[in-house]
Amino acid sequence: MASAAPKQNPMHLLHPSVLASLSNLELVAKGVVEGFVIGLHRSPKFGFSQEFVEYRAYGEGDDPRYIDWNVFARTGKTYIKRFLGETNSHLMIMLDSSASMGFGSQGVTKLQVGKYLGASLAYMSSRQHDAVGVMVFADEIKEYRPPASRSGSLQGVIHALDSAQPEQGTALNKPMARFQEHIKRRGLVAVISDFYCDTEELLENVRPLAMQGQDVILFHLLDPAEMNPDIKQSTLYEDMETGHAIEVSPVFMNREYKARIKTHIDAIEEAASGMNADHVLINTGEPLEKALHSYLTFREKRG
Amino acid sequence: MGLITPIFLLGLLGIALPWWLHRLETQTTEREKFSTTRFLEASRRRIHVQKKLKYLLLMVLRMAFLALLAFAFARPVLFDEPDLAVNEDAIHHIIVMDTSFSMRTAGHLDIARQLASDILDDMSDDDIVSLYTASSNVQTISEATNDPDEIRALLDSIETDNGHLDLGIMVSSLNGMVEQNQARMTLHLISDFQQSGQAVRFADMIPDVINGRPLTLDVRQVELQELVNSTVEAVVTENRNTVIASIRTFGEPSTSLTRTATLTVNGVAMAEQDLAISGNGIVTVQFNNVVFEEGDNRVDVSLSPADSLPEDDIRHTVFDNSPPAPVLLLTDNPDSLGVTYLSAALETAPRGYEVEVVNVSDFDPRIMQRYPWLVIEDLGVINSGLESAVRDYINGGGSVFAGMGPRAAGLATVPVLGIPFAQPSTGPNGRPINLPITRIDNTHQALNDSGGWASVNARVFRPELEDEDRVLISQNAANPVLLERNIGAGRMLWLTTSLDNSTSDLPVKPVFVSFMSEVARYLSNEKLLVKEQLADSYLQLTQTGGASGQVVDPDGISLLSLQDTTSAQDVLLNKTGYYQVFTPAGEVLVAVNPDIRESDLTLMPAQALQNWQNIVAGTAPGEASIVSLAEDREAEPVEIEIWRVFLILLALMVLAESLLGNRYLNLKTGSL
Numbered sequence: 001m002a003s004a005a006p007k008q009n010p011m012h013l014l015h016p017s018v019l020a021s022l023s024n025l026e027l028v029a030k031g032v033v034e035g036f037v038i039g040l041h042r043s044p045k046f047g048f049s050q051e052f053v054e055y056r057a058y059g060e061g062d063d064p065r066y067i068d069w070n071v072f073a074r075t076g077k078t079y080i081k082r083f084l085g086e087t088n089s090h091l092m093i094m095l096d097s098s099a100s101m102g103f104g105s106q107g108v109t110k111l112q113v114g115k116y117l118g119a120s121l122a123y124m125s126s127r128q129h130d131a132v133g134v135m136v137f138a139d140e141i142k143e144y145r146p147p148a149s150r151s152g153s154l155q156g157v158i159h160a161l162d163s164a165q166p167e168q169g170t171a172l173n174k175p176m177a178r179f180q181e182h183i184k185r186r187g188l189v190a191v192i193s194d195f196y197c198d199t200e201e202l203l204e205n206v207r208p209l210a211m212q213g214q215d216v217i218l219f220h221l222l223d224p225a226e227m228n229p230d231i232k233q234s235t236l237y238e239d240m241e242t243g244h245a246i247e248v249s250p251v252f253m254n255r256e257y258k259a260r261i262k263t264h265i266d267a268i269e270e271a272a273s274g275m276n277a278d279h280v281l282i283n284t285g286e287p288l289e290k291a292l293h294s295y296l297t298f299r300e301k302r303g
Numbered sequence: 304m305g306l307i308t309p310i311f312l313l314g315l316l317g318i319a320l321p322w323w324l325h326r327l328e329t330q331t332t333e334r335e336k337f338s339t340t341r342f343l344e345a346s347r348r349r350i351h352v353q354k355k356l357k358y359l360l361l362m363v364l365r366m367a368f369l370a371l372l373a374f375a376f377a378r379p380v381l382f383d384e385p386d387l388a389v390n391e392d393a394i395h396h397i398i399v400m401d402t403s404f405s406m407r408t409a410g411h412l413d414i415a416r417q418l419a420s421d422i423l424d425d426m427s428d429d430d431i432v433s434l435y436t437a438s439s440n441v442q443t444i445s446e447a448t449n450d451p452d453e454i455r456a457l458l459d460s461i462e463t464d465n466g467h468l469d470l471g472i473m474v475s476s477l478n479g480m481v482e483q484n485q486a487r488m489t490l491h492l493i494s495d496f497q498q499s500g501q502a503v504r505f506a507d508m509i510p511d512v513i514n515g516r517p518l519t520l521d522v523r524q525v526e527l528q529e530l531v532n533s534t535v536e537a538v539v540t541e542n543r544n545t546v547i548a549s550i551r552t553f554g555e556p557s558t559s560l561t562r563t564a565t566l567t568v569n570g571v572a573m574a575e576q577d578l579a580i581s582g583n584g585i586v587t588v589q590f591n592n593v594v595f596e597e598g599d600n601r602v603d604v605s606l607s608p609a610d611s612l613p614e615d616d617i618r619h620t621v622f623d624n625s626p627p628a629p630v631l632l633l634t635d636n637p638d639s640l641g642v643t644y645l646s647a648a649l650e651t652a653p654r655g656y657e658v659e660v661v662n663v664s665d666f667d668p669r670i671m672q673r674y675p676w677l678v679i680e681d682l683g684v685i686n687s688g689l690e691s692a693v694r695d696y697i698n699g700g701g702s703v704f705a706g707m708g709p710r711a712a713g714l715a716t717v718p719v720l721g722i723p724f725a726q727p728s729t730g731p732n733g734r735p736i737n738l739p740i741t742r743i744d745n746t747h748q749a750l751n752d753s754g755g756w757a758s759v760n761a762r763v764f765r766p767e768l769e770d771e772d773r774v775l776i777s778q779n780a781a782n783p784v785l786l787e788r789n790i791g792a793g794r795m796l797w798l799t800t801s802l803d804n805s806t807s808d809l810p811v812k813p814v815f816v817s818f819m820s821e822v823a824r825y826l827s828n829e830k831l832l833v834k835e836q837l838a839d840s841y842l843q844l845t846q847t848g849g850a851s852g853q854v855v856d857p858d859g860i861s862l863l864s865l866q867d868t869t870s871a872q873d874v875l876l877n878k879t880g881y882y883q884v885f886t887p888a889g890e891v892l893v894a895v896n897p898d899i900r901e902s903d904l905t906l907m908p909a910q911a912l913q914n915w916q917n918i919v920a921g922t923a924p925g926e927a928s929i930v931s932l933a934e935d936r937e938a939e940p941v942e943i944e945i946w947r948v949f950l951i952l953l954a955l956m957v958l959a960e961s962l963l964g965n966r967y968l969n970l971k972t973g974s975l
Contacts, residue, residue, distance in 0.1 A: 103338035226338060237343055240336050240338055248345065252343075
């Protein structure tokens with residue numbers, strides 16, 4: 001009698017190294033979300049069913065596909081259907097594409113993981129009919145797509161994410177200022193970055209978003225080699241953003257550096273807490289499950 | 304294997320050094336990209352101790368190198384058994400036979416052979432024997448053997464030679480020549496033991512230790528009675544027609560002896576004279592009106608009838624009857640004092656020169672080429688036309704000797720040389736002063752006989768010297784007296800003072816004659832060959848004008864092969880008589896006679912011989928100690944140092960280490 005094949009945890013599909021083998025970012029996002037959803041218990045809060053809830057008057061920016069043309073025929077007014085799980089929000093993904101995001105020790109860079117995460121979030125939001133936008137930035141804004149829930153907007157977001165390349169340094173002021181200029185509606189803002197910036201700078205640029213009523217979630221991407229370096233010999237490290245090189249000893253790297261990076265993470269987390277934002281530390285060597293959980297929890301909290 | 308200086312083995316501790324170094328790792332920095340360096344801090348380069356050793360083969364080579372070095376300094380030795388296995392009771396008989404000239408005395412050599420044969424007869428079966436001859440040097444006739452008949456056969460082949468035996472030199476020569484073995488040694492010396500053969504220091508004659516081995520001395524004298532012997536000690540030729548011979552007698556004859564001295568010139572008996580010899584001393588014999596041929600003459604003075612040592616009854620000498628060589632003397636006053644002094648000095652020189660005085664006003668420069676060298680009494684008399692001719696003459700290979708007299712005083716530069724004059728040394732009153740000679744270059748050929756210069760006072764011109772001027776005599780650093788300069792193929796030797804008695808007293812000093820003789824010989828390139836040599840000495844062919852030519856011994860045998868005629872530096876004169884030395888310049892005769900000390904047949908006192916043996920016996924170990932010594936020798940075989948082998952291995956190690964280290968270096972370079 002043939003033995004049954006061991007049941008494989010579908011979560012392994014969310015591992016970045018597995019995702020890196022897929023060249024199609026949309027496929028990656030779909031795989032991540034589907035794989036993630038399979039592992040969830042059914043819940044009315046997190047369902048993605050098409051159960052009808054109510055009609056709502058059509059507003060500017062709503063996808064015309066959801067206009068109930070029967071009601072329009074009967075009443076001459078445009079109404080759109082609302083379904084369970086739909087919150088009628090928008091998600092703005094802000095992806096840091098600075099040179100430091102190009103670092104990766106596990107065969108996948110932080111930027112790639114950021115792309116997967118961004119695409120997954122976009123895919124997930126798209127399924128909930130949320131408007132999704134994206135802004136790719138380094139020290140300049142590289143790509144910007146305003147949030148939209150129109151058909152094809154997801155592909156546009158994913159394309160924008162996919163075309164991001166690591167370059168230049170990190171500057172939060174310009175993308176945040178641009179965001180404030182163009183996005184007035186309340187929504188979700190997912191900032192995906194390694195946050196190699198001063199805490200004060202982060203506070204200065206993100207706090208206005210929170211003041212504006214945006215719900216901000218900071219996805220803090222760090223490579224395992226950044227959090228727990230383990231070197232055997234003295235190494236000359238070259239800064240990927242500035243090109244500045246420093247020779248460090250294993251003793252420093254294995255002791256002092258870890259303390260410093262932890263202090264930095266704590267500072268970012270504290271700063272995020274101070275402006276009522278969420279801070280999600282993501283180890284790029286681990287599956288994206290934690291990140292997606294954090295996102296859904298965040299959505300639930302913010303309604 | 305053992306070690307002579309084991310303390311150097313402490314150097315083995317040094318092998319810990321490469322072990323430690325190979326555990327150390329100087330961190331090699333690898334460049335890596337990192338997301339940010341804002342949290343990093345530059346660290347100092349550190350050296351870490353590794354748990355694992357790297358480059359094991361290289362480390363082993365280095366450790367082996369240091370270990371070999373320590374062992375090499377510790378001087379390792381191998382112990383080897385002597386080749387000739389002998390019984391500890393055996394005796395090594397070292398027979399040394401005197402073959403010096405004095406052993407030609409009638410019957411001495413036969414007696415010596417018989418004495419040696421007696422020693423061989425007395426040998427036991429276990430004994431071994433070696434045979435040497437001693438004269439000017441010691442020669443090995445036979446290495447140690449236990450076959451007496453072999454030595455006996457060799458005794459008949461031993462002949463006397465013409466050398467002189469010095470017992471001190473003989474004993475020291477035996478050191479290192481005697482073969483090593485375990486037997487006790489007995490040194491048998493067979494000689495006439497002349498008193499003249501004793502070493503200057505008696506201690507030099509004590510052969511108590513040869514190669515660190517104790518021995519006993521057995522002295523066997525071939526003649527026990529004093530013999531009277533006469534010899535021709537010296538032969539001198541005077542005035543080109545008189546020969547004076549000194550006849551010396553050693554020993555006290557019981558009655559007055561009558562000997563006949565015969566003068567033979569070039570093989571022709573010229574005269575005879577009888578002389579009576581009554582005791583120890585010298586008698587001279589003079590032969591007058593002797594006619595010599597031109598050139599070298601073989602002059603022999605012999606005695607007859609033969610005495611105890613007939614071989615020394617003849618003395619060979621060479622008399623050079625060459626005509627005086629012409630010398631050109633340029634002057635502006637043939638009657639001057641300078642001309643007189645120069646002519647007198649040159650004509651009385653041993654070689655003999657005929658001075659041809661020419662007034663510069665009548666001088667035809669073309670005749671200069673007839674003379675190998677010339678003398679200019681005062682450089683001031685040289686006019687410009689003659690100056691050019693003299694310069695051409697020197698350039699062409701001629702030599703000039705010149706003085707600087709009053710005529711040179713008005714000149715701005717030194718004629719021929721063209722160098723200016725400096726201010727002369729002056730005294731407190733501002734006048735030039737005479738100063739003594741203080742510095743002489745004895746290494747120069749023209750100054751071999753430099754005695755007497757200290758008494759010379761001179762007032763000199765002070766030319767401003769150039770690099771090519773060699774100062775031979777000077778008063779001080781600023782006042783040269785005699786200088787030499789090579790010009791083209793020739794040379795010029797000049798005095799900065801006069802050759803008359805005006806500014807220098809050199810011409811009236813005795814040194815002037817010998818000095819001019821040396822100058823003449825030097826400037827005319829005459830050979831310095833000594834025409835009388837001792838037997839068993841070496842003729843330096845370089846003195847004959849270069850190592851080219853042929854040497855024919857008294858028996859008419861050519862001594863040099865064709866190749867040696869251009870390369871040989873010296874020739875051993877082991878025969879008495881006349882050697883003919885053929886050089887490109889002509890034939891030169893060299894007379895060879897035995898050492899006069901060999902003619903003195905006075906024997907060492909019997910008491911001295913006995914004391915000699917007693918002293919040697921006193922230094923030898925006693926019977927009991929000899930036995931124990933023999934046992935010790937068995938326990939201590941011959942040591943053979945092998946540090947050279949270690950040095951060769953060291954060299955190989957260094958080579959291997961370099962190649963291997965270089966290979967690692969290349970690999971590392973390639974990886975960066």
